[in-house]
Amino acid sequence: MAVYVDDAVHPWRGERWAHLMADTLDELHAFAALLGIPRRAFQDRASGAHYDVTSAMRARAVALGAVAISRHHDREQVRAVIANARRQGRGEAP
Template identity: 70%
Template sequence: MSVYVDDAVTLWRGRRWAHMMADTLDELHAMAARLGIPRRAFQDKRSGAHYDLTEELRAQALEQGAVAISRHRDRDQVRAIIRLARSQWSGAADGERSL
């Protein structure tokens, strides 16, 4: 089982951001907790269950064992991980999941 972080390429509010996804929601939430990310930051989205990470948090996640994936080099793997993240969506309206 693994936690994955993609390239920090999304520019928002002057910073670059990455997505953190995992094979299971338990692994995803556990890594977020180790990084000090509050559960309210969880993105329960139809596009895929994930957390957004700054470049700094991405580096910390990698130090703690997350697997780096590149949307440019690892396209098949990234697509598979995104399919898995989409399957983890609760089915509730985005952001309305009770935790």
């Protein structure tokens, strides 16, 4: 099982943001807690179950063992991770 963090490319409130996703929701919530992200920040949407993280949090996540994935270089892996996050967001089993 793994936790993933994509490229920090989404500008908002003066920061660049990335998505923290995982193979399972339990892993995702546990890793977010490790980063100090409150559960209320969880986004359970049709676009995919994830937490938004700043570029600084992204770097910390990678240092703690999250797999950095790039929409530019790891397209197939990114598609698979996002598809899994979408299934999780709809309440489907991984």
